[in-house]
């Protein structure tokens with residue numbers, strides 16, 4: 001299972017969380033990675049943790065101000081990027097452009113979407129993976145794998161019907177190892193989570209709990 005920890009803009013220490021991700025990754029067959037704010041990618045990558053960007057823009061080198069260039073996050077040490085989070089919504093054409101920009105920079109891609117229909121559209125753009133996240137469950141601590149298992153199974157089916165090579169993750173409210181196992185039982189190949197680690201008093205303990213049953 002892939003466990004991707006999105007730090008959003010939570011007031012945690014991204015380097016400390018990254019060190020926990022790096023250390024717990026050494027103890028498990030699961031794959032752990034962390035997505036800090038763009039400004040912290042370089043320091044986080046220097047810890048040795050697998051580091052992802054939270055966003056890249058559909059642009060190339062040139063006259064762009066205030067944008068995030070895929071090549072820049074790759075140079076800073078990111079190996080992948082989220083695209084189109086519920087909290088960073090993009091138009092379909094921009095998702096397509098961001099996927100292409102990420103591929104140009106050799107970044108792995110996870111396109112987030114709210115529901116199975118959007119997952120099908122996202123999968124058609126050829127990312128490495130898609131992540132289904134019902135917006136109403138994000139940050140609630142109520143795991144999508146329990147509250148809305150059908151949305152995960154339907155997302156898996158939707159992606160497979162478009163492109164069987166696109167992996168499916170799920171997210172929203174995931175915070176325990178049981179949640180991760182339940183996600184896997186529904187066909188998800190990984191989880192995308194944030195508050196369960198970023199807001200934890202002890203991120204290392206939270207990560208250890210997440211991977212304990214894997």
Ligand SMILES: O=C[C@H](O)COP(=O)(O)O
Pocket residue numbers: 006085133137138139140141171172173174192193194195196
């Ligand atoms: O990117 C992560 C998701 O929005 C899930 O957030 P959450 O784990 O706080 O529910």
